[in-house]
Amino acid sequence: MTTDTLVMPSATAAPPHAGLLRRLLVDSGYALLSLPVGIAAFVVAVTGVAVGVGTVVVWVGLAVLALTLLAARGFAALERAQLPAVLGHPVPRPAYLTPDGGRVRRLLTPLRDPQSWLDVLHAVARFPLAVLAFVVTVTFWALALGGITYGLWDWALPQEGNEDLFELLGFDGGTPLRIVGYTAIGLVAAAVLPFAVRAVALLQAQLGRVLLTSRAATQAEIGRLSRGRDAAVAAEAVALRRLERDIHDGPQQHLVRLGMDLSRAQRQLERDPAAARTTLAEAGVLAKEALEELRALSRGIAPPVLADRGLPAALAALAARSPVPVELAVDLPDERPAPVTENTAYFVVSEALANVAKHSGAGVCRVEVRRAGDVLRVVVEDDGEGGALLVPGHGLAGLADRLRAVDGVLAVDSPRGGPTRTTAELPWA
Incomplete structure (x- = not known):
């Protein structure tokens, strides 16, 4: 007897277009927010570095550079917080140098940290990409929304003295052609919108991944290899101690007793041959046991088979x-x-x-x-x-x-x- 099971779709399962819409909204929000944040980061980085380098001869510039690097670190942290949503996977966070030493040395710690300078480089390099992402996002959203809804507000536009796009191209179809044409442009823009916004968002996010997380990935890999090396050393040390203990408790004891029995048999050989034969027989058993234990130990390491x-x-x-x-x-x-x-x-x-x-x-x-x-x-x-x-x-x-x-x-x-x-x-x- 067989039983057919009817599997009903989950009521809470999201339709496929929900994921596309969510991705579009995430990418659009990232691209739109990148412009104001990018402007602020660019201004702080360029101004701070310029002022710091210009006044470094009077030592004030060192403090200005350190504060600029710390500010760039804040903008970099904000970017790293947004990257997982755009890239679709977590990103590693780098380990910055920990301030140590005296007051001056602690103040200048950011200047010795390579990742701090990468944060400044990101603040400068992301600016043109942020402008591009903002322009592309706003343009395609405006074309899509404006074109699709054009038929709802065409009546509100003054017609006298104005020429629309189709009239400039030589088409004279009046209002119907204008509405159909702009609606078609809006539909095309809506179809291209997710891909265009995704492209510019990924372009900017990849720059952030390279400059803000690649060093962290290298640090993580070095740490993993270091932990693996330490684990190997610890495991080999434990195995060596165990091998030494097993040899000491097993074959070594048998071999010591074997040597004693052979010496005793040598002394007994002339005055008591029967006892010597018994001792030699016991020594043979000890030799076999020692050999078996050595074989067992060798099998535990790496047997020939x-x-x-x-x-x-x-x-x-x-x-x-x-x-x-x-x-x-x-x-x-x-x-x-x-x-x-x-x-x-x-x-x-x-x-x-x-x-x-x-x-x-x-x-x-x-x-x-x-x-x-x-x-x-x-x-x-x-x-x-x-x-x-x-x-x-x-x-x-x-x-x-x-x-x-x-x-x-x-x-x-x-x-x-x-x-x-x-x-x-x-x-x-």
Whole structure:
């Protein structure tokens, strides 16, 4: 039995033309407001810089320049507040220099800030574009509204001694031709209006984006790379400390005892051969255990199978060794991801399975690895007790730092009572 569902359109859904009208109003408001603001910014910037440079020899000019830069910063902040509505996306805000030092040094801080000078440059460069945007907007709005409504007020115009456009062009159709002609011009202007206003608004907004936000975007990228570098250093430091601890607590203890047993067997060899054979047998067991622990540690770093046969084979071997049963689902193309992506994905699954075995009390775990566009997506889910948190200083936080170092992200969903779902996304290349 099938059931057909009738989907009714939402009563609150806006019709398509509502978005076009809203965009037209936003662009028109931006273009109209830009002229008075642009005039004020241009006058302040040009006058302030001219007076400041002219009086810099008597030191007063430095204060004038600093105040001019601060005023330009205010106009730039107003422009940045308008840019998201015009461009359709948020824009970054630059970080200005923070005043420090003595009173004079704090006063002159704007003079040392490159973004302050870019604000002044924007105040000067936007002026002709603001004039153009204002003229185009007013012209097309006047043509559209005046032409469409011409038939309503044609009677109020004096006809004697006046020649309209069509009479100047040689047409003599009287009032009907005049009304039809001007109405047609108004309709054409109304059709072109959204595109003309959008063009001049975008032209001015792009200038603001380049001069007022591009440096902020660069600062944000530098900050992101710096945080990624710090995360990589922190993750490597944690991994190194863990490796040192594991070597000290495992193979090193076995090797120390192995050396002691070999020395004891050497002493027992002449006077008690049977005891020496027993000691050598115990030493052999210790050597095997130390070797297994070293192999396990090397697998946690980067197993040879990962480099030789790729991520699917390495994850299959990892799942086979897990004390918790693992359902592995790997859907990857023949093309292998970047080596750092493979290593990080392997480390994520290895750490996640180790956490499941140690802390979750789960009976089964599912690992899913697939490519989604330009992203390698790794999901580890278990049916354990839950309650896992990204707490600084713990394993999951170190895992997040390692992912952040390669521009990846980690998300953990682990409510009390379970299940726990750990999702990692890494760039494919």
